Amino acid sequence: MQLTERNMEKSLCTLAAVIFLGGFFDAAQLTDDTTTEVHLLLNSTSTAASVTVQLQHHSTAKTTPTAAQKLHTTAVTTKKLHRKNISRDSEEENNGEKKPASKTDEKKTQLDCPPLGLESLRVDDSQIRASSSQRSGLGPHRGRLNIQSGISDGDLYDGAWCAAYKDQNQWLEVDAIYLTLFTGVVLQGKNSIWSWDWVHTYKVQLSNDSVTWKTCMNGTEEAIFEGNQNAWSPVLGVLPVPTVARFIRINPQTWYINGTVCLRAEILGCRVHDPGDSSEQDLGSKDPLDFRHHNYNEMRKFMKSVTKECPDITRIYTIGKSYTGLKLYVMEISDNPGKHELGEPEFRYVAGMHGNEALGRELVLNLMQYLCKEYKKGNQRVVRLVTDTRIHLLPSMNPDGYEEAYKKGSELAGWAEGRYSFEGIDLNSNFPDLNNIMWDAEEMAIDKSKVSNHYIPIPEYYTQEDAMVSPETRAVISWMEDIPFVLSANLHGGELVVSYPFDCTVGWAPQEDTPTADNAFFRWLATVYASTNLVMANPNRRLCHHEDFQVHNNIINGGAWHTVPGSMNDFSYMHTNCFEVTVELSCDKYPHASELPIEWENNKESLLVYMEQIHRGIKGVVRDKMTKQGISDAVIKVEDHDHDIRSAVDGDYWRLLNPGEYKVVVWAEGYFPSMRRCHVGMQPRATICDFTLTKTPLQRLKEIRAKGLKIPQDFLQLRLRALRLRKLRATTKVLNQRRVGQRMLQEERKARGA
Numbered sequence: 001m002q003l004t005e006r007n008m009e010k011s012l013c014t015l016a017a018v019i020f021l022g023g024f025f026d027a028a029q030l031t032d033d034t035t036t037e038v039h040l041l042l043n044s045t046s047t048a049a050s051v052t053v054q055l056q057h058h059s060t061a062k063t064t065p066t067a068a069q070k071l072h073t074t075a076v077t078t079k080k081l082h083r084k085n086i087s088r089d090s091e092e093e094n095n096g097e098k099k100p101a102s103k104t105d106e107k108k109t110q111l112d113c114p115p116l117g118l119e120s121l122r123v124d125d126s127q128i129r130a131s132s133s134q135r136s137g138l139g140p141h142r143g144r145l146n147i148q149s150g151i152s153d154g155d156l157y158d159g160a161w162c163a164a165y166k167d168q169n170q171w172l173e174v175d176a177i178y179l180t181l182f183t184g185v186v187l188q189g190k191n192s193i194w195s196w197d198w199v200h201t202y203k204v205q206l207s208n209d210s211v212t213w214k215t216c217m218n219g220t221e222e223a224i225f226e227g228n229q230n231a232w233s234p235v236l237g238v239l240p241v242p243t244v245a246r247f248i249r250i251n252p253q254t255w256y257i258n259g260t261v262c263l264r265a266e267i268l269g270c271r272v273h274d275p276g277d278s279s280e281q282d283l284g285s286k287d288p289l290d291f292r293h294h295n296y297n298e299m300r301k302f303m304k305s306v307t308k309e310c311p312d313i314t315r316i317y318t319i320g321k322s323y324t325g326l327k328l329y330v331m332e333i334s335d336n337p338g339k340h341e342l343g344e345p346e347f348r349y350v351a352g353m354h355g356n357e358a359l360g361r362e363l364v365l366n367l368m369q370y371l372c373k374e375y376k377k378g379n380q381r382v383v384r385l386v387t388d389t390r391i392h393l394l395p396s397m398n399p400d401g402y403e404e405a406y407k408k409g410s411e412l413a414g415w416a417e418g419r420y421s422f423e424g425i426d427l428n429s430n431f432p433d434l435n436n437i438m439w440d441a442e443e444m445a446i447d448k449s450k451v452s453n454h455y456i457p458i459p460e461y462y463t464q465e466d467a468m469v470s471p472e473t474r475a476v477i478s479w480m481e482d483i484p485f486v487l488s489a490n491l492h493g494g495e496l497v498v499s500y501p502f503d504c505t506v507g508w509a510p511q512e513d514t515p516t517a518d519n520a521f522f523r524w525l526a527t528v529y530a531s532t533n534l535v536m537a538n539p540n541r542r543l544c545h546h547e548d549f550q551v552h553n554n555i556i557n558g559g560a561w562h563t564v565p566g567s568m569n570d571f572s573y574m575h576t577n578c579f580e581v582t583v584e585l586s587c588d589k590y591p592h593a594s595e596l597p598i599e600w601e602n603n604k605e606s607l608l609v610y611m612e613q614i615h616r617g618i619k620g621v622v623r624d625k626m627t628k629q630g631i632s633d634a635v636i637k638v639e640d641h642d643h644d645i646r647s648a649v650d651g652d653y654w655r656l657l658n659p660g661e662y663k664v665v666v667w668a669e670g671y672f673p674s675m676r677r678c679h680v681g682m683q684p685r686a687t688i689c690d691f692t693l694t695k696t697p698l699q700r701l702k703e704i705r706a707k708g709l710k711i712p713q714d715f716l717q718l719r720l721r722a723l724r725l726r727k728l729r730a731t732t733k734v735l736n737q738r739r740v741g742q743r744m745l746q747e748e749r750k751a752r753g754a
Helices: 005-022 068-072 296-309 358-377 380-388 399-408 434-444 471-482 519-532 568-575 593-615 698-706 713-753
Strands: 035-041 048-054 076-079 128-130 172-188 199-207 235-255 262-271 314-321 327-333 346-351 390-394 485-492 497-500 555-557 579-584 618-624 635-638 652-655 660-667 674-680 691-693
Touching: 172 199, 199 262, 235 262, 296 314, 296 327, 296 358, 296 399, 314 471, 327 358, 327 471, 346 358, 346 593, 358 380, 358 390, 358 399, 358 485, 358 593, 380 593, 434 568, 471 568, 471 713, 485 568, 485 593, 497 519, 519 555, 519 579, 519 593, 568 579, 618 660, 635 652, 660 691, 674 691
Parallel strands: 035 235, 346 390, 346 485, 485 579, 497 555, 618 691
Antiparallel strands: 035 048, 035 076, 128 172, 172 235, 172 262, 199 235, 314 327, 327 390, 497 579, 618 652, 635 660, 660 674
16 A cells, blocks of 8 residues: 555655654764665555655764675765755755765765664563564573573573574564664574574564564665674674664574574664653763773873873873783872872772773773862862772773774674683683682691681792793783782673672582682672662663572672682782672673763762772781881781781781771781781771781791791791792793794794785
């Protein structure tokens, strides 16, 4: 059934007016000179009417089609039109006069609409339907890009939507709720360790009522989009002509010969604004921050701009280089940058350990800018934090991996592209496994209390030149040694949970709750972040993948989740004084740039309140009674806490503790021990507990040596720890020099070949 010409004109004018008044994009402004031809699907007809509508170019998205993907897709032709003129025909637009095409007219561009939110869970399960499903665990709600299955095949949380039948009548449907300019589809195969399933080709259908459907056309033929050649790599299909509709269907045509009709997907589209819709609201952030993804060069410029804006409280320094020579930049924020102040604790955030988990990187950059701006405004909370804490922010521990993921972009990087270092090393398990060293020593010891529970040295094998230790890991270890960090968080992505040590289990059991001596405080730290995170704290949120962390209040012991020998969290706790947790920030590892303002709001309070926890417990200075000088490496032992810490170079220390009364004993080599009781209150303000130690007669140590008695084990361990660190740094220097030489040689060979 076709409309009369008069009805067609009326419908087109009405819909065009709605589009014009509202614009297509949620968080941007219209450009002055670019329009794009789109299709509008009208409720009263099954045909699509072509109109010309002006659109904004959204510069932050990174999804781009590959050459192979362009086989069945075409770019959108842009035309230079007056921004207020909306018409169906360029002749009408020019009052019947045809103007010669300019270079701008002939330029082709790709519409840069953001994802609807299947991966980020903005699209609710109720908005997704399917023609059929093999079973509930393979239902349409599982057809989300990058969704991960459980280990068991056949449970309620499998790795894709899978149709019950192998025919061309199957479909996965998404209801965008509002009129949407659909521009593309990202397709992915099934996540499974038991089977291989993916779609080779598919069609796309659009509708305004979910009853009458129109298949996307490529000229005069139905468009056939290329899908996947494996189960893990996302593939983008761009609609030949962007089309306005409410519903979209993916209709598989061919699939892997030994598999079934299974897929995971994301839909790209821009919501058509309706001025009369009161439900529309700004879901972004009011903070004027730079919400976009920054590659390596952009990150450097950004950090320099923050330092230029706040030179009195910021400092940029590097801790080393990646395998390819990219520097590991750190931003220090303090009222006295560049100097450790006596009694002021040191905090760090580390992001980008896995290069493709990009949200942490951007949140850390946002945090730099936020602290700078709010400090200048006189925000008392921020001023107090900057004045009382020395903050160190490492936005990208694995810059090589990030650059790899950045090239693909937010929707096409997949689940693991850029996760590992350039050498293929998972940095999250690349630190020395000190857990088993301690546990083995305890098992062999007659008196376990004599086994050192802190400052455990790096093992000999780890310091060798041929040890599989990445330059990034070596740099971070050296950084940990140089600065007396007290508290840290390691920012990851792909889930919504905060995990705390130990990450490694006894005997490397796959899953086993493995608490530290400070389990209560670690649970407090994890709870502080999780309970203030707007998404984690939402009891109605959907599971990211297959694990329900809400039953644990969104916190979990690392070993109870999955064992990770050699994690940075465990190493930080056992080799230094620093307590560290891992924060899984979002279901989406690499959210689209349009999601970054929302993610900042979700995490802003958590990032701030977590830093404030560094001021809980006790702190003080251990001094020599005679000279009044600080004593370094003094042991601070809290009764009933089988984990000691040591004082820093100037004699100051910080011991994180929950509220309560504590008996604290401090001793150092050549000094008599000292004991006092310290009270920790409910407020996030550390109790000052200073200690003054009296030297033992020097003859005491001479007598020990003369009698052939053993020097206390802790003294030997401290010396061994320092020796191993020197050796690690020496081998790192050799490897770096060798790597630079190899690169120079490769460049010379390329130059000769050219």
